[in-house]
Amino acid sequence: EVQLLESGGGLVQPGGSLRLSCTGSGFTFGNYAMTWVRQAPGKGLEWVSGATATGTNTYYGDSVKGRFTISRDNSKNTVYLQMNSLRAEDTAIYFCARETMMYDFWSAYKDYWGQGTRVTVSS
Amino acid sequence: QSVLTQPPSASGTPGQRVTISCSGSSSNIGSNSVNWYQRLPGMAPQVLIYGNDQRPSGVPARFSGSKSGTSASLAISGLQSEDEADYYCAAWDDSLNGEVFGGGTQLTVL
Numbered sequence: 001e002v003q004l005l006e007s008g009g010g011l012v013q014p015g016g017s018l019r020l021s022c023t024g025s026g027f028t029f030g031n032y033a034m035t036w037v038r039q040a041p042g043k044g045l046e047w048v049s050g051a052t053a054t055g056t057n058t059y060y061g062d063s064v065k066g067r068f069t070i071s072r073d074n075s076k077n078t079v080y081l082q083m084n085s086l087r088a089e090d091t092a093i094y095f096c097a098r099e100t101m102m103y104d105f106w107s108a109y110k111d112y113w114g115q116g117t118r119v120t121v122s123s
Numbered sequence: 124q125s126v127l128t129q130p131p132s133a134s135g136t137p138g139q140r141v142t143i144s145c146s147g148s149s150s151n152i153g154s155n156s157v158n159w160y161q162r163l164p165g166m167a168p169q170v171l172i173y174g175n176d177q178r179p180s181g182v183p184a185r186f187s188g189s190k191s192g193t194s195a196s197l198a199i200s201g202l203q204s205e206d207e208a209d210y211y212c213a214a215w216d217d218s219l220n221g222e223v224f225g226g227g228t229q230l231t232v233l
Binding site: 035037044046047050059060061062070095097100105106107109110111113114115116 | 125154155156158160162167168169170173174179193209211213215217219220221222223225226227
């Protein structure tokens with residue numbers, strides 16, 4: 001059974017940093033691109049970042065570019081999201097999701113999602 | 124302001140057919156396939172339609188998708204109470220080099 005488990009969320013002050021982790025099980029992790037998607041309170045889904053299966057290529061949404069870094073350790077079946085210079089508007093539930101392709105985000109879709117981890121940026 | 128435009132709400136009575144639209148541009152829907160996701164209250168999102176009009180196994184045939192030019196639609200026929208959820212369209216955007224979601228449509232079954 002495919003499972004994705006996010007961790008690392010919590011309360012952080014504006015300007016602070018947090019690292020989210022997403023560990024996959026039940027599939028060959030290194031064969032799939034992975035994505036982070038978030039949902040702020042009262043808002044819709046927002047794509048945050050994606051990494052190809054090997055982690056060679058990474059992509060970011062404009063709102064997080066230059067502040068967030070996605071990486072992955074396929075030996076640990078884990079994808080990370082390093083979040084720096086956090087702002088109040090980064091407050092959201094962060095989901096990780098598995099893409100159906102290794103490299104082609106443009107033709108892929110998210111077939112499995114984690115339950116999410118909550119990030120609150122507040123003083 | 125989302126790159127893909129969806130109506131914020133839709134409604135229907137049990138058994139009815141409801142359609143949710145998703146409008147984009149040449150750099151996203153016009154160039155790439157559209158996926159639709161459903162988020163039930165308190166649950167993680169799940170895919171309903173991928174590749175414009177394909178249903179994953181396990182998704183009822185009541186759900187269907189279509190795309191024409193820079194717009195896409197999700198149709199739900201034989202509406203059921205358990206279809207009350209938020210629905211999102213999504214597509215890769217070649218100009219932004221990232222994925223874009225619609226703002227979401229909250230479906231109410233009256």
